[in-house]
Amino acid sequence: MNNINTVEDLYLMLDKYTEGVNWNHFYTKRDKPAPFLKYNTLPDKCVVDFINQHRIGKACEFGCGEGRNAIYLAKNNIDVDAYDLSEVAIGNAKKNAAKSGAEKVHFHAKNIFALDLTDKKYDLVLDSGIFHHLAPHRRLQYRDIVSDILNENGYFILLCFAAGEDGADEINDYEFYRSRQTGTAFTGERLREFWGEKFEIAKIRKGENIVDSYMWESEFLYICLLKKI
Numbered sequence: 001m002n003n004i005n006t007v008e009d010l011y012l013m014l015d016k017y018t019e020g021v022n023w024n025h026f027y028t029k030r031d032k033p034a035p036f037l038k039y040n041t042l043p044d045k046c047v048v049d050f051i052n053q054h055r056i057g058k059a060c061e062f063g064c065g066e067g068r069n070a071i072y073l074a075k076n077n078i079d080v081d082a083y084d085l086s087e088v089a090i091g092n093a094k095k096n097a098a099k100s101g102a103e104k105v106h107f108h109a110k111n112i113f114a115l116d117l118t119d120k121k122y123d124l125v126l127d128s129g130i131f132h133h134l135a136p137h138r139r140l141q142y143r144d145i146v147s148d149i150l151n152e153n154g155y156f157i158l159l160c161f162a163a164g165e166d167g168a169d170e171i172n173d174y175e176f177y178r179s180r181q182t183g184t185a186f187t188g189e190r191l192r193e194f195w196g197e198k199f200e201i202a203k204i205r206k207g208e209n210i211v212d213s214y215m216w217e218s219e220f221l222y223i224c225l226l227k228k229i
């Protein structure tokens with residue numbers, strides 16, 4: 001029965017009305033010009049920089065796609081749990097991990113809003129491209145999930161569409177529900193306002209177009225380093 005008796009029922013109804021990209025289709029067809037498909041074995045530059053500057057033991061990645069960052073972390077001796085709702089992406093991630101010899105990564109084909117993470121704690125949570133696809137009604141819950149699973153002084157790395165660039169339009173949250181847009185771009189100010197409620201903003205910067213044989217970064221993204229407070 002499609003009735004709303006709980007807050008979770010309400011979220012599920014709103015999810016239905018804001019269903020965006022069909023990710024299994026996306027990873028099967030591979031016909032979109034997305035850099036994370038083209039460079040699907042290269043980590044983000046900010047992740048490489050972070051690992052060069054911090055010693056951590058456990059990390060979690062949400063929306064890990066085909067595993068490029070999670071595998072990089074695991075190859076740097078970090079225990080990684082990586083989640084993505086697309087079974088196709090997770091199947092490819094497992095194959096990529098096996099090819100690269102990364103053993104410390106565990107991939108799970110799961111929607112992050114259906115996870116029980118009660119006993120989980122991490123030094124780092126990574127989001128390279130999921131937050132900007134979440135509908136506004138899920139963002140507060142998402143911020144709590146990230147904060148709850150981080151150890152004290154833990155870090156959150158967030159990469160999301162920057163307003164004014166090619167990734168997506170910046171629209172306000174009321175408009176999101178009318179527009180049926182599949183992603184939202186953010187200004188630095190909006191990111192500071194939203195994430196600053198629960199995190200110290202260590203750094204927010206616009207990306208640059210950089211790619212080499214080891215890592216990449218794009219100018220259409222904001223790159224944020226947030227610290228749990």
Ligand SMILES: C[S@@+](CC[C@H](N)C(=O)[O-])C[C@H]1O[C@@H](n2cnc3c(N)ncnc32)[C@H](O)[C@@H]1O
Nearest residue numbers: 023036063064065084085086111112128129130
């Ligand atoms: C833009 S892609 C980025 C993939 C990967 N992080 C990368 O950069 O290669 C966003 C990913 O988030 C995943 N995703 C979207 N909503 C999700 C949810 N509610 N739970 C888990 N994964 C989700 C999609 O399946 C997709 O793989």
